[in-house]
Amino acid sequence: MAEFSISQLAKEFEITTRTIRHYEEIGLLSPARRGQTRVYSAADRTRLRLILRGKRLGLSLEDSREIIDMYEPGKTNVDQLKKLIDAIQAQRIKLNQQLDDISNLLKDLNTAEADCIDALKSTGQK
Numbered sequence: 001m002a003e004f005s006i007s008q009l010a011k012e013f014e015i016t017t018r019t020i021r022h023y024e025e026i027g028l029l030s031p032a033r034r035g036q037t038r039v040y041s042a043a044d045r046t047r048l049r050l051i052l053r054g055k056r057l058g059l060s061l062e063d064s065r066e067i068i069d070m071y072e073p074g075k076t077n078v079d080q081l082k083k084l085i086d087a088i089q090a091q092r093i094k095l096n097q098q099l100d101d102i103s104n105l106l107k108d109l110n111t112a113e114a115d116c117i118d119a120l121k122s123t124g125q126k
Contacts (some may be wrong), residue, residue: 004040006031012045013052023051028065058091 010017023029024038028051031038040048047068054064067087070080 002042002045004042004045006038006040009040009045009048013048015052020048023048023061026061028061028068057088058095059087063087 004012006017006020009015009020020029024031029040029044029047031040031044033039050068051061051064054067055061059067067080067084070083071077072080
């Protein structure tokens with residue numbers, strides 16, 4: 001059975017050991033212990049990969065937890081997949097709104113800059 005240390009996982013996923021400990025503190029990961037040493041299983045490694053994937057997709061840690069916890073080996077996991085689709089769609093809506101906001105802000109900046117340039121020109125300045 002594959003086992004991993006916290007430093008091995010941190011290196012593999014290019015994150016800090018503090019990040020992994022944080023995920024443990026909030027209950028997203030539950031490694032075994034050998035004395036003071038954390039021992040992560042292949043399942044812990046997969047769970048960490050999924051947490052980081054959710055983070056890249058813009059999901060909250062709580063959303064990631066809920067989706068990951070819905071997984072049941074040997075089942076179709078339709079509810080889990082639907083929940084993930086819902087989270088992805090919500091994130092897409094949020095990002096599209098931010099994109100619209102940025103586009104509008106850029107237009108406002110361009111207008112303000114052009115107005116300033118015109119005002120300078122009317123004073124004979126460049």
